[in-house]
Amino acid sequence: MAQLEMEGISKAFSGVKVLENVNFQVDSGEVVALLGENGAGKSTLMKILTGVYTADEGQILIDGEAVVVRTIRDAQDLGLGMIYQELNLFGNLSVAENFLVGREDKFKTLGFVNYPLLYEKVSATMETLNLNRNPKERLVNLSVGEQQLVEIGKALQQDVRFLIMDEPTSALSKAETDRLFEIVHALKAKGVGIIYISHRLEELFRVADRVTVLRDGRFIATVRTEETTERELVSLMVGRDIEDRYPHEQSTPGESILRAEKLKTSAIRDVSLEIRGGEIVGLGGLMGSGRTEVARALSGIDSLQSGKIVMEGRILHLRSPASAIRSGIVLVTEDRKNEGLLLPFTIRENLALPTLSHRSRLGLVRRQDERKNAEEWVGKLRIKTHSMEQATENLSGGNQQKVVIGKWLACKPKLLILDEPTRGIDVGAKQEIYQLMNQLKLEGKAVLMISSDLPELLGMSDRVYVMHEGTVRGELQGREMQQEAFMRLATGGEV
Amino acid sequence: MMQRIINTIKRYHLGPLIGLVILIFILSFATAKFFTFGNLRNVALQISVNALIAVGMTFVILTAGIDLSVGSTLALSAAIAAQLMVGHINPWLAGGAALFVGGLAGALNGVFVAYAGLAPFIVTLGTMTLFRGLTEIYTNGMPIFNLPRGFAGFGTGTFLAIPIPVWVMALVFVAAWVVLYRTTAGRRIYAIGGNERVAFLAGVPVKRYLVGVYVVSGILASLAGIILASRLGSAEPTAGVGYELDAITAVVLGGTSLMGGEGTLIGTLIGALILGTIDNGLNLLNVNSFYQDAVKGLIILAAIMLDRKKSAGR
Ligand SMILES: Nc1ncnc2c1ncn2[C@@H]1O[C@H](COP(=O)(O)OP(=O)(O)OP(=O)(O)O)[C@@H](O)[C@H]1O
Ligand SMILES: [Mg+2]
Numbered sequence: 001m002a003q004l005e006m007e008g009i010s011k012a013f014s015g016v017k018v019l020e021n022v023n024f025q026v027d028s029g030e031v032v033a034l035l036g037e038n039g040a041g042k043s044t045l046m047k048i049l050t051g052v053y054t055a056d057e058g059q060i061l062i063d064g065e066a067v068v069v070r071t072i073r074d075a076q077d078l079g080l081g082m083i084y085q086e087l088n089l090f091g092n093l094s095v096a097e098n099f100l101v102g103r104e105d106k107f108k109t110l111g112f113v114n115y116p117l118l119y120e121k122v123s124a125t126m127e128t129l130n131l132n133r134n135p136k137e138r139l140v141n142l143s144v145g146e147q148q149l150v151e152i153g154k155a156l157q158q159d160v161r162f163l164i165m166d167e168p169t170s171a172l173s174k175a176e177t178d179r180l181f182e183i184v185h186a187l188k189a190k191g192v193g194i195i196y197i198s199h200r201l202e203e204l205f206r207v208a209d210r211v212t213v214l215r216d217g218r219f220i221a222t223v224r225t226e227e228t229t230e231r232e233l234v235s236l237m238v239g240r241d242i243e244d245r246y247p248h249e250q251s252t253p254g255e256s257i258l259r260a261e262k263l264k265t266s267a268i269r270d271v272s273l274e275i276r277g278g279e280i281v282g283l284g285g286l287m288g289s290g291r292t293e294v295a296r297a298l299s300g301i302d303s304l305q306s307g308k309i310v311m312e313g314r315i316l317h318l319r320s321p322a323s324a325i326r327s328g329i330v331l332v333t334e335d336r337k338n339e340g341l342l343l344p345f346t347i348r349e350n351l352a353l354p355t356l357s358h359r360s361r362l363g364l365v366r367r368q369d370e371r372k373n374a375e376e377w378v379g380k381l382r383i384k385t386h387s388m389e390q391a392t393e394n395l396s397g398g399n400q401q402k403v404v405i406g407k408w409l410a411c412k413p414k415l416l417i418l419d420e421p422t423r424g425i426d427v428g429a430k431q432e433i434y435q436l437m438n439q440l441k442l443e444g445k446a447v448l449m450i451s452s453d454l455p456e457l458l459g460m461s462d463r464v465y466v467m468h469e470g471t472v473r474g475e476l477q478g479r480e481m482q483q484e485a486f487m488r489l490a491t492g493g494e495v
Numbered sequence: 496m497m498q499r500i501i502n503t504i505k506r507y508h509l510g511p512l513i514g515l516v517i518l519i520f521i522l523s524f525a526t527a528k529f530f531t532f533g534n535l536r537n538v539a540l541q542i543s544v545n546a547l548i549a550v551g552m553t554f555v556i557l558t559a560g561i562d563l564s565v566g567s568t569l570a571l572s573a574a575i576a577a578q579l580m581v582g583h584i585n586p587w588l589a590g591g592a593a594l595f596v597g598g599l600a601g602a603l604n605g606v607f608v609a610y611a612g613l614a615p616f617i618v619t620l621g622t623m624t625l626f627r628g629l630t631e632i633y634t635n636g637m638p639i640f641n642l643p644r645g646f647a648g649f650g651t652g653t654f655l656a657i658p659i660p661v662w663v664m665a666l667v668f669v670a671a672w673v674v675l676y677r678t679t680a681g682r683r684i685y686a687i688g689g690n691e692r693v694a695f696l697a698g699v700p701v702k703r704y705l706v707g708v709y710v711v712s713g714i715l716a717s718l719a720g721i722i723l724a725s726r727l728g729s730a731e732p733t734a735g736v737g738y739e740l741d742a743i744t745a746v747v748l749g750g751t752s753l754m755g756g757e758g759t760l761i762g763t764l765i766g767a768l769i770l771g772t773i774d775n776g777l778n779l780l781n782v783n784s785f786y787q788d789a790v791k792g793l794i795i796l797a798a799i800m801l802d803r804k805k806s807a808g809r
Contacts, residue, residue: 342693
C-alpha cells in the first residue's frame with residue numbers, strides 16, 4: 001500500500017494565481033476523480049505532480065515522505081505516469097514508433113532498434129486496448145479516438161504506481177470507453193492508484209471511489225462516490241444548482257436552409273438530409289460511421305464525387321472552406337489542436353481569423369473592431385482568461401474549445417455544424433453552449449450537431465439522423481428518439 | 496506606449512538588440528572612427544542590399560518557407576536592367592522591367608511550392624541554379640558596363656545627407672511593416688505559418704498567399720540587384736552569390752523561427768544591422784580577413800544563444 005499526497009500546493013502563472021493551497025490524496029488500488037470547471041486548475045495540478053510545472057508552494061509526499069519532482073524523468077522514476085489531455089504524438093511516425101520515442105533503451109539491440117521486439121510488445125498492448133490497427137500504420141491515419149488509445153497504451157507500457165488520466169475518454173466511442181474502464185479496473189486490482197479527470201459525471205460513478213472537487217484553483221471538497229449524487233457534484237463544482245442538463249427548447253422549424261441530395265465522397269455515399277431554420281438536427285452514429293465526413297463534405301473540405309448541396313433553393317458548388325464560409329456554412333471541427341486553433345496566437349487573433357476581411361478597410365485591419373469582437377465573445381461564452389492577449393495554448397482545454405466556437409459564431413453563419421462541440425467541456429460551460437445553440441435556433445438559424453455523447457445528442461436535437469457505414473441508416477424524431485432505437489440503427493438494424 | 500514598446504522588445508528582440516548594443520558599445524571604444532556620422536552612414540549603406548533581401552525572406556520564412564533563389568534573382572534582374580539601359584531604354588522603365596522579372600521569378604517559386612506542393616527548400620534550390628544559368632546565358636558570362644550616368648546616382652547619391660539606398664531600405668521597411676502588422680494579408684501570412692491547416696479551414700486562400708510571399712521576395716531581391724548594379728556601375732553575372740545565406744542569417748538573428756508563424760520585421764532589421772556592424776567593425780580594427788569570417792561566425796552564434804536563453808526556462 002502506498003499513498004500519494006499533495007499538500008498546500010499553490011501555483012501562479014505570470015502573477016495570476018491558478019492554484020491556491022490545494023490538498024489532494026490518492027492511495028494505491030483506488031480511483032480518485034478530480035472534478036472542476038474548465039480552468040479550475042486540474043491539469044495544472046497534475047502537471048505539477050509529473051514535473052511539467054513546479055509548484056510555487058507546497059509539497060508532494062509519497063508514503064509520508066517528501067519527494068522532489070522537477071522533471072518528467074523524476075516522475076517516471078517515482079512511478080508516476082500521465083496520460084495528457086492534449087495528444088502528444090508524432091503523426092509522421094508509425095504507431096509502433098510512437099511507443100518507441102523516449103523509451104528507446106527498452107527496444108535496443110547493439111544500438112539498433114529491435115523492430116521485431118517493438119512490434120511484438122506494441123501489438124500486445126494494442127490488443128489489450130482493442131485497437132485493431134497495424135503497428136506499422138502511420139499515426140496520422142488513425143482517428144482522434146484511436147490516437148487517444150495509443151496515448152493510453154504508451155502510459156500502460158510503463159510500470160506505474162500511480163497513473164493520471166486527464167480526460168482520456170473525451171475522444172472515445174462508447175465501446176472504447178467501456179474497454180478503458182475494464183483496463184482501469186484491472187490496474188486498480190493490481191494496486192495502481194489512479195487519478196481520473198473527466199467532465200462526464202456518469203463516468204465518475206462508474207470508475208471512481210472518491211471525487212475531489214476544485215473550483216477556481218481552490219480545494220472545495222472530497223466526497224465518496226457512493227455517498228453523493230450528480231446533482232451534488234455539479235453544485236459543488238459550479239457553486240450553484242443546474243436544473244435541466246439538456247435544456248431543449250420547443251420551436252417551429254422554418255424554411256429549408258440546406259438540403260443534401262445523395263452525397264458521395266471518398267468516405268460516404270448516398271447521404272441525403274435536410275436542415276431547416278430554427279432547428280437543431282443531430283447526426284449520430286458509431287465512431288467511423290462517416291459523421292465527420294458528412295460535415296467535411298458540407299463545409300467544402302472534401303469534394304463531392306456526386307450528389308448536390310442545395311442552400312436556400314440554390315445549388316452550391318463548394319470548392320474550399322472559404323466558399324462554404326461565404327455561403328454561410330461553418331464547421332467547428334472535432335480536433336481543436338490541429339484544426340481549430342493557432343495555439344501560440346492570442347485569443348484576439350484566433351477569434352478574428354475567419355472574419356478578418358469584415359474587420360478591415362482597404363486591407364487594413366481595424367484593430368478596434370477586432371478587440372471589440374474578442375471582448376464580445378470572451379464575454380458571451382464566458383471564456384476564462386485575464387487578457388485577450390493570452391496565447392490560446394495557455395488556456396484550459398474547455399476554454400480553448402470556446403474560442404473555436406466563438407470564432408465561428410463571429411461569422412454569423414446560417415448553418416452551424418458542430419462536431420463534438422462539448423468534448424472536454426465542463427457541465428457549466430456545456431450549458432452555455434446548449435443555450436447558445438438554442439439561441440441560434442430561436443433566431444431561425446440551422447444547427448447540425450455531431451456528438452458521441454448519446455444523452456446529449458438525443459437531448460438537444462429536434463431530429464436525429466443516424467449513420468452506419470458511410471450512409472444514413474435512418475432518422476429518428478419525437479418519441480422515437482430513444483437510445484435503444486438509436487443503437488439499432490447505428491449498428492445497421494431497423495428501428 | 497513606452498511600456499508597450501519595452502514589452503515588445505522584451506518579448507521578441509531582447510537577445511539581438513542586446514547583442515547589437517554591446518557590439519556598438521565595444522566598437523565605439525575600440526576605434527574612434529566607429530561612432531561617427533560618416534561611418535554609421537556607411538554601415539547603413541552597406542547593409543541596404545542585404546536588408547532588402549532579408550525583408551522578403553522574412554515574409555517567406557514566416558510561412559515556414561525559405562527562398563534560396565534570391566541571390567540569382569538579384570543577378571538576373573540586374574543584368575536585365577543593365578542590358579535595357581545600355582540599349583538606351585529609360586532607366587525607370589528598365590528598372591520596372593527588372594522588378595517585373597523578379598516578381599515573375601518569385602511567382603514561379605510560389606507556384607511550385609503552393610500548387611505542386613513541393614518543399615520550398617528544394618524548389619528554390621533548383622531555381623537558384625536555373626536563374627543563375629539564365630543570367631549567364633543572357634550576359635554571355637560577361638559583366639555589363641557603361642550604364643547611364645543618371646542611373647549611378649540612384650545607388651551613390653544622397654538626399655538630406657543620407658544615401659538614397661538607405662532611404663529605399665527605410666521605405667521598404669515601413670511598407671513591409673504596415674503590410675505585416677496592419678493588414679489582413681499580414682495576419683494571414685502569420686496564420687499560415689502558425690498552422691496552415693487551421694488557416695485553410697478558416698477560409699484563408701493559403702495557396703494565393705504562398706505565391707504572394709515568394710513574389711514579394713523576388714521583387715525585393717530584384718530591387719536589391721538594381722541598387723547593387725547602380726553602386727558598382729555594372730551588372731555582374733556572378734553578383735549576389737551567397738546573398739541568400741546572409742539574408743537568412745539576418746532573419747534568424749532577428750529571432751524569426753524557421754518553423755514559421757513567429758518573428759518580426761524589426762528583428763530582421765536588427766539582424767541585418769548586427770551583420771553590417773560586425774563587418775564594418777572588423778574592417779576598422781584591421782582584423783586579418785582570414786580571421787574575419789571565424790569571428791563573425793562566433794558573434795552570430797553568441798547572439799543566437801542570447802536570444803534562445805529566454806525561451807528555455809519557465
Ligand atoms: N502555461 C500557462 N501560462 C499561463 N496560464 C496558464 C498556463 N497553463 C494554465 N494556465 C491557466 O491556468 C488555469 C487552469 O488551467 P488548467 O488547464 O489547469 O484547467 P483545467 O481544470 O484542466 O481545465 P479543463 O477542464 O478545461 O481542462 C487556466 O485559467 C489557464 O488559463
Ligand atoms: Mg485540463
